[in-house]
Amino acid sequence: MSGMNKVSKLYIEAVLESGIQKAQSNLLFTRKTELNAESGNISLLRTTEDVSLSLTGITEGRKGSVSINKTDRNSIEKSIAELVEIIDAGQADPANEIAEFQQSEEFSRGSEEPDMDLMYTRLNAFLQRSSSRYPNLLLEQVILDHTARYRFFNNSNGVDFTSMRGAYNLMVMFTSKDGSNTSSFNYAAVSFPDLSEELHLAGGLDRLMQQSTEQTETQMIEGSFVGDVIITPECMGGFVHTLTGYLGDHSLVTQVSIYKDMLGEIIADERLSLHSRPVSDELAGGYFFTSDGFKAGNSTIIDRGVLKTFLLSLYGSLKTGGSRAVNSGGNYMIDPGDTDFSEMVKSVKKGILLCRFSGGNPSSSGEFSGVAKNSYYIENGVVKYPVSETMIAGNIKDLLNSVKHISKQTVNDGNSVFPWITFSGVTVSGK
């Protein structure tokens, strides 16, 4: 891939030569080696190479972009001609800008090439261990891949970034079956820098598989109550995604965010701190620069309950007058607390251990509701039984202010690090 940043610069020159005033190029090469297992058996080896080139241009405040997966001269010339047409048809907006000059940098993390034999060995061992240790568990799909991504960002202000990231990714989807009793499916997605460890040790995978075998017989909760919900690390990402959705460009530009006037204000319990760390050494995933051309940094979004930053891009910041975030979000981490997980369970009088949440898209007002999947009923400090047909409902604003405990323990899935958190005041309804 050496020299591709020079090619990327040539794209900028070609766009400018067409009469476009400001130009930006995002070039991505992806090389993937993927082993698939279906129904517990390795079934497919997939090797793919792809390229993605996104060209953005601005003329007189009018912006447009074109994406292709080709890099030959004809395709580039055709794309630039289309870009000119798109920009000409557009509408001027002073918020359409490109990143200012920054020092050129090259970044690299992880392996460029997969260890194919070790991938096969690790996956095979995982399948064999799973079938012997959990005979009632059906591995519906297992995908182990190695992906190397080479990114080249350039713009007409002289920004010139290059990065390579290589990582292994594992996705496991499973169900347990005992006679005619079937559990809900569950899944885990984990990334790691190398294959030094057995796959079942990744993230919380083995715990989830063990839980699945307990979930072939479930009970329904009678009636409804307001109680505690312990959200597991695997389930936390969905709620964080909901929260950060209110902090991004669209919510703030359209002024529909429930947090639009809350920067610097307390929006959560003082024990809650949320970070976005795309350049953390703790994670296999992440990114070094944003898609609009800024070197990425780690940030604290909520610091001990106080909202410290929105997640505005350059466009969002110019449109709203707010500050541009130092990254594009993602790679979230929540600080651990001081309570042991077992103590958290003991402190629940009546509630749910929420291991997976199948929820409707959260409303613009922060209301959420959905089904508690692969989850357990807790009563008087004891995990009683796995539940079915149980729904929970609440409001994200209220939820953040109703933290009871945060666990000492955390789970790192390679893209995020979350603890268990007990929230109170959640509506739980059964039959």
Add this chain to the structure above:
Amino acid sequence: MERNILRKYANLFSGYTELRLQENRTSRISVVDGTVMGNSSSSESGVSARSYKGGSWGFASSPETDSEAIEHVIEAATENAVFLDSHLEKAMRQLPVSSAEGTWDYSTKRSVVSRKDKIDFAREVDSYISQKFRKLSTRTVVIHNLDMEKQLITSTGSNAYSMVPRSIMYAMLTVDTQDGPVQLYEAIGGLGQFEDVFARPSDYYSRIDSLYEHLLRKAEGVFPEPGISQCILDADIAGILAHEAIGHTTEADIVRGGSVAADYMDQTVASPLVTLVDFAHTAMGKTCPVPVHIDDEGTPAEDVTIIRDGVLKSYMHNRESAMEFGVTPTGNARGYSFSDEPIIRMRNTAFLPGTSSLEEMIQSVDNGYYLIKSSNGQADSTSEFMFGVTLGYEIKNGKLGRALKDTTISGVAFDMLKTVTAVSGEMSWNNAGMCGKKQMIPVGMGGPAIKCMINIGGR
């Protein structure tokens, strides 16, 4: 795309092989509060091959489409299959052989509408909304087009070309209330390129007027009472029920993976009023939202009657699952991008209409809900499902009452369908559906209105 260019590579096949050349083209225009915020297009094309040896699959793809690249992917796919086969001890199995040939081109024959005219179209719709509905706090109009063009040959003799476009306009309206913003959106359009789907902006004003009326009522909406209730599910929600709750559990790969439907073949799983079909390309004499004539394994696509008169009758298959289940492949194997291997996917999944009228069904409910629009949906191997509901009304003594705030409904589909006591005579399609099973892919979902008991979330 130049047609019929793959045949000359068939002599490079070694054993069962598919060779697919594909281009997906998208265009997106978004207008937010009168400003053109999104103005982009994309094109993704390439070639892929998949080979089968001794029970193992090899797949390879390349964005390049010249002879060298095509020869390379055939060779790489074969090598990948050989690599796995050499490591695995699988009994030699023969995939079912079938073939089909044909050309299906749904591209427009009209003059091409320019980018500027498409933007003007979106802005005119936005302007109508802005001038007529002053209470809105924000509004968004999006026009999204997707063209999927592909050609395929297989070692079994199939040779197919298809160009299947989709054009959708989304209108999202928001009002502020004391409890925060309240939103509703409408997706308009379907099969075809922009030129064939959208004529004049004014054609859609009555639907936007109706959306606004619903939004104002929703702004004063209430939470439903949580628990099991008598509900009328309108076509949009019946469609997502057909796809998510039943459809996924009856995909043969999900059945192998532990779906509860594995135990229900030829058993009563629903009221005798319920018949559910995954249509390949034509339903009740009309072309479906996502017509599939030959799937990406070269199998002629056939309708699959999943439930007939309440009895589970069939799963959806690709070649391999059909071999394992001892049935004929149904033509359900599809990949979204050139670099995606074909997997079992639904096409156009719908409940068939019954004989009741929607008005009579509502009148027959003393205390319940009429649920109209959904946001998203998920289902489970147990057939337990969850759908977000963005528009619904109370039913009190046979009449519509107050609107509902956003909520969710859930249930176990194979239990819930036994509570169906009426099915309306008219059905409609949701033309904007995307399914996210490993790869995103367009699907059609449809149905009539259905009267049933269902668990509704609330506070």
